[in-house]
Amino acid sequence: MASSAAKDSASRDRATLRDIALDTGLSMSTVSQALRGAGRISEATRARVAEASARLAYRANVSALHMRGARTGLVGLVATVPDSTSWSVGDLDFLVRCERAFCDVALGSDRYPVMLSGSSVSGAIGVLPVDGVAVIDPGPNDPLLRLLEERGVAYVTLGRDVLSDASDEWVVDNDKLGITRVALDGLYQRGMRRSLLLTADTGQNYMTDVAQAYDAWGEAHPDVTTTTAVLPLPFDAAQAARVVSDACRDGVDTIYLAVEPALTAVLDAVAAEGLSIPDDVQLLATTDSTRAQSLVPAISAVDLQPAALGERLFALLEQRVSGAVPDAVERLVAADVRWRDSTRALV
């Protein structure tokens, strides 16, 4: 009925250890021991405490526990946005699925994910009582990572910081080399002979790694002409269209698209050149999205398994927070190619 107003709502009217002590006639220390199972408390006492604790709906105060060195159960999740203007459906799709999986598995493990995406992240670090932090797609030489390091906060990342010399111990990632090879092999078998990689200068490891893998594949396949176009940020659709038009005139038969925002611009540009997909030009996106699935033609795409990545990320963070070795978690996640209508049938 009446609202509770300014009072600290999370701890209003809660039973404390003292309440149980009073109720059972035991001392607070005994109650504490009985609850944690630590000391050698008699079964009878233990039962008495358990009963009272249940009856009074006792829950230990997390902040008090934290002051004694316990974990809070809070884990931070940071998604660094490289440049707001470069955002689009596809990236969001990936991010959302990844975040959601992370959160779901965290909650299922009695951990509470705090969303830290945004600009105020650094202010939160070292203040917020989180046990650890997961960072999705850190930027090159990411200052956040250095801050985390400095403050001694346990953290893991999805994708490595390309400019950092830190080891990959606490990094979850796709097997980009493998997946790029599979994708390009597939395109090759579908007739690719002259391809264009469309990428952007975000500096994030995702772009970098894909470009590298693409180049490596190209060198191993001299019968395929592999070219690359790097779009500057902020993303400009008209520019992307121009690049694609030029490529079409150069006889490119395959576009390997690492810049999801450019998707419709690419489709339009190809159509404007009077060419058709996939007969004249094949198109494959390096990240899957609802949009890719819904467009006509449906766009073939690499499914990076964002949900699996999110889950691994959490598992790895748990490892690090608890001081375990990282080896217990498989850190490389395989991806799949979803062949759809924007690529041809196998020849």
Add this chain to the structure above:
Amino acid sequence: MASSAAKDSASRDRATLRDIALDTGLSMSTVSQALRGAGRISEATRARVAEASARLAYRANVSALHMRGARTGLVGLVATVPDSTSWSVGDLDFLVRCERAFCDVALGSDRYPVMLSGSSVSGAIGVLPVDGVAVIDPGPNDPLLRLLEERGVAYVTLGRDVLSDASDEWVVDNDKLGITRVALDGLYQRGMRRSLLLTADTGQNYMTDVAQAYDAWGEAHPDVTTTTAVLPLPFDAAQAARVVSDACRDGVDTIYLAVEPALTAVLDAVAAEGLSIPDDVQLLATTDSTRAQSLVPAISAVDLQPAALGERLFALLEQRVSGAVPDAVERLVAADVRWRDSTRALV
């Protein structure tokens, strides 16, 4: 270099109040006062403390503050999922945008959103040191809301609990009555004379309100035959298709779709009946999504302004947490209809 292992990472090596006291030669209480600006501390002392505090990168321990009754800055965000099998792109689209807006504005206000969606929510309530909780789309007679009430946790909701008699004071919502009228008026002007509302039995206020508004509109327009089909949960595409086929044979010229998951099933069913959209059957969805935009034809839809809702939700929660009256926040969010290709031109 070496990782920090099991130690509580958030508070490792942090300067404490005592450090500043030692550094300045003042007592801890004086330092505390100087920092908070409370007592009448001399300017000179205050400056001395500020300097030391900055130099030592002092940040108050949130858990300690919390024990003294301060807020933690943590706010819970709960999205109740009515039934996992009924989930789909459109709902997710809405949810994601809403959540994201909530999180963004929270972070911008130095609040930290904790994602509580999932089954373990109730375990967290009363344990987690959150200042308040926002619940998106509570179910009918939602036990979570009762728990929140019981525990005295400050909360607000997006959409009211249809079976609760609580006032709408702390509820943010769309102006569903208004938007339904606008949408149906628009459809009417586009030739709707025989319409079907396709809804589902989720019991959430969203469905209920739309159905009610639809009925009200129908009564005011005797020249339009308005029918309703309620799909049972879990959602079954085949069943939805059957309902739509029947409706098509009955001469329905407009489908008002409140069940986004049924979108493709509806399209397929209409096509299977040899009818075309929008010429034979118009289609309008009550929630917008990337999918609705990308499909061919592009689906007309109600844009519920999820981002605005998320922002309002946060603003309202802040109000409640700080003990203010709710009137300072406009709780009714207007929506818009995005007329696309699945509805006809105005006649």
Add this chain to the structure above:
DNA sequence: CTGAAAGCGCTTACAG
């Protein structure tokens, strides 16, 4: 204007 004391809710040595 500044400091010593008590206490928020808990745990962990240390005595009995």
Add this chain to the structure above:
DNA sequence: CTGAAAGCGCTTACAG
């Protein structure tokens, strides 16, 4: 097997 004491980092009366 159980309890009294000290202390995590802070603030807020209360004395000086």
